[in-house]
């Protein structure tokens with residue numbers, strides 16, 4: 001019974017990482033990328049997102065609760081999991097460890113980022129190009145954001161690799177090798193979009 005419960009939580013944790021959190025991550029990076037077209041383009045994209053119908057329900061059920069539950073169970077996994085030293089090769093062992101480290105770094109980054117933006121908006125500040133430009137004016141913050149984005153994007157892309165195994169999509173060694181290249185491509189593409197957007201505020 002306990003094993004069944006654990007199995008269910010694992011599956012739910014895995015699914016939430018992709019749907020909805022991963023999809024939200026891609027959408028968020030794409031909207032931010034409008035900053036490369038100038039302040040007005042970014043503000044318009046951001047206003048559009050902010051004026052979506054059922055905004056609070058979307059924020060709570062598609063973003064906040066999924067990330068919170070994935071993060072809580074993720075911390076539990078990260079600090080209790082045994083290393084699979086004998087089950088995978090050298091490279092996969094590193095990826096396994098980096099998945100856990102990037103989860104913790106991503107949690108720190110997301111918490112700070114939400115505090116600086118969404119919570120300040122709830123307290124009356126306006127989230128716009130100028131706000132992000134002010135934040136990223138500090139070199140320390142710029143570095144923090146770049147590390148945070150790379151960590152999040154790595155965590156998502158590498159997570160997609162293990163998601164393929166968790167859900168039986170990549171069973172053979174060959175499909176897992178192909179999946180390594182596909183997820184590496186996803187990492188490079190999203191890292192490019194994310195970092196380019198951040199640099200557009202500087």
Ligand code: HEM
Pocket residue numbers: 013014015016017018021022025067070071072073074075077078099100103104106107152155156158159160162163164166167
């Ligand atoms: C934007 C935020 C995040 C996204 C898009 C995301 C995405 C994913 C994905 C797709 C997986 C793979 C699921 C699988 O192996 O089947 C995963 C796994 C994992 N996530 Fe996240 N995640 C995010 C935030 C976090 C946070 C904040 C933590 C907190 C520590 C975390 C901890 C973990 C851990 C430990 C695993 C490995 C699970 C395992 O190997 O069984 N994640 N994540």
